[in-house]
Amino acid sequence: MDDFIAARSQMALSLGFHIIFSCIGMVMPFFMAVAHYYWLRTDNIVYKNVTKAWSKGVAIFFATGAVSGTVLSFELGLLWPEFMKHAGPIFGMPFSLEGTAFFIEAIALGFFLYGWDRFNKWFHWFTGVIVGVSGLASGILVVAANAWMNSPAGFDFVNGQYINIDPIEAMFNDAWFSQALHMTIAAFVATGFAVAGVHALMILRGQNVLFHTKSFTIAAIFGCVAAILQPLSGDISAKDVALRQPAKLAAMEAHFHTEKSAPLIVGGIPDEKNKKVDYAIKLPGFLSFLAHGDFESEVTGLDKIPDENQPPVAITHYAFQIMVGMGMAMMLVAILYFLALWKKKNWLTSPWLLKLFVAATPLGFIAVEAGWTVTEVGRQPWIIHNVMRTADAVTPMPGIAYSFYLFSAVYVSLAIIVIFMLYRQIKMVGTLYDKPE
Incomplete structure (x- = not known):
């Protein structure tokens, strides 16, 4: 493995690990706040127990997310020094604000965890809400920085120099809204289905059914509402990508040839050598509609993109198909769940519906x-779209492959520890919260 691939692999591993904890950190506090609110309004002790149980999970994920996020900050400078040298002064503002949001989140979480019976009950609840709001803001700000890489703004690039820097324009670049919206809804989908799936499994096993039923309902409603909304944000994102990054859209759809009434490709195996897709289902005109809102519009293919500027087609296409497939599966489960709430109340306790949620537990995070x-x-x-190539940003230091192997071992170890802690927490629920205090 050469150093360039090792640097990209280490960054991908770190991002892939951290994004899970970021999503949970953005969303779980809202579940917690809803359960807490129900306890305050109804005085039902089960909701208090749910709140306390979820708060411990939030603390575990917050600590792990803080560690993995800090590592990412260092990696940006160590692995991509040329990128940070030029980009840092331009898109540093969202990172600085994200740090502020993180500190607010940490303080509010401390207040919430240790504020039971010490604060006014509504102020205590409010600190939990602040945990969620600041976590959500933190995630949106990081996505704004990533969006800048896809849609660079807030500077002029003249003769290799970055001048006339405007951090505000850089932060609110053309891609930030569509990416932030899509990522935020995705976080609610992934976390909602993951949490609901765990509680559905406990219900099927007959463990502390009342506790897990209340927990399942809150998580399922959040996840299912988000799953219904996600295709709308996906449509906004697709149209935005078609406008700003036609090469990315072409790779997503393995769209090799520029044409009008372009078909939407479902599945298939891209053949990059012969510029075609085998074994695909083609829906005539639907790619044109997805990209431009018109079934007759022309969609730019990879034939209009110089070879040296084309992204890897197969990886991008397969990842896009997996994301869409997982999203559609969860949307189907969501429709069934809302149908159960509206018309088929007996479905809510049916094993088949609970088993669907158990099966859907990992789908959201796979999609993310x-x-x-x-x-x-x-x-x-x-690395900065149409401005700086990734190969030009990597560190010249040798031995990055060994760093990648080391970090892989660290992340695997950390994942095992987190899984063990969560497993213990889930098992403890049955003994600690099986009866009123």
Whole structure:
């Protein structure tokens, strides 16, 4: 493994690991706040127990996310010094604000965890809400920085120099809204289905059914609402990518030839050598509609992109197909769940519906990982779109492969520890919260 591939692999590993904890950190506090609110309004002790149990999970994920996020900050400077040299002064503002949001989140979480029976009950609840709001703001600000890499703004690039820097324009670049919206909803989908799936499994096992039923309902409603909304944000994102990054859209759809009434490709195996897709289902005109809102519009293919500027097609295409496939599967589960709430109440306790949620537990995070693969791999060979190539930004220091192996071992160890802690926490729920205090 050469140093360039090692640097990209280490960054991908770090991002892929951290994004899971970021999503949970953005969303779980809202679940917690809803359960807490129900306890304050109804005085039902089960909701208090749910709140306390979830708060311990939030603390575990917050600590792990803080560690992995700090590592990412160092990696940006150590692995990509040329990128940070030029980009840092331009898009540093969202990172600085993200740090502020992180500190607010940490303080609010401390207040919440240790504020039971010490604060006014509504102030205590409010600190939990602040944990969620600041976590959500933190995630959006980081996405704004990534969006800048896809849609650089806030500077003029003249004779290799970055001049006339405007950090505000850089932060609110053309891609930030669509990316932030899509990522935020994705976080709610992934976390909602993951949490609901765990509680559905406990219900099927007959463990502390009342506790897990209340927990399942809160998580499922959040996840299912987000799953219904996600295709709308996906449509906004697709149209935005078609406008700003036609090469990425072409790679996502393995769209090799520029044409009008372009078909939407479902599945298939891209053949980059012969510029075609085998075994695909083609929906005539639907790619034109997805990209431009018109079934007759022309969609730019990879034939209009110089070979040296084309992203890897197969990886981008497969990742996009996985993301969409997982999203559609969760949307189907969401429709069934809302149908159960509206018309088929007996379905809510049916094992088959709970088993669907158990099966869907990992789908949201698989979709998130696939979506970030589309975003990052689809931008290649650029680290700053159409401005700086990834190969020009990597560190000249040798031995990056060994760093990648070391970090891989660290992340695997950390993942095992987190899984063990969560497993213990889930098992403890059955003994600590099986009866009123």
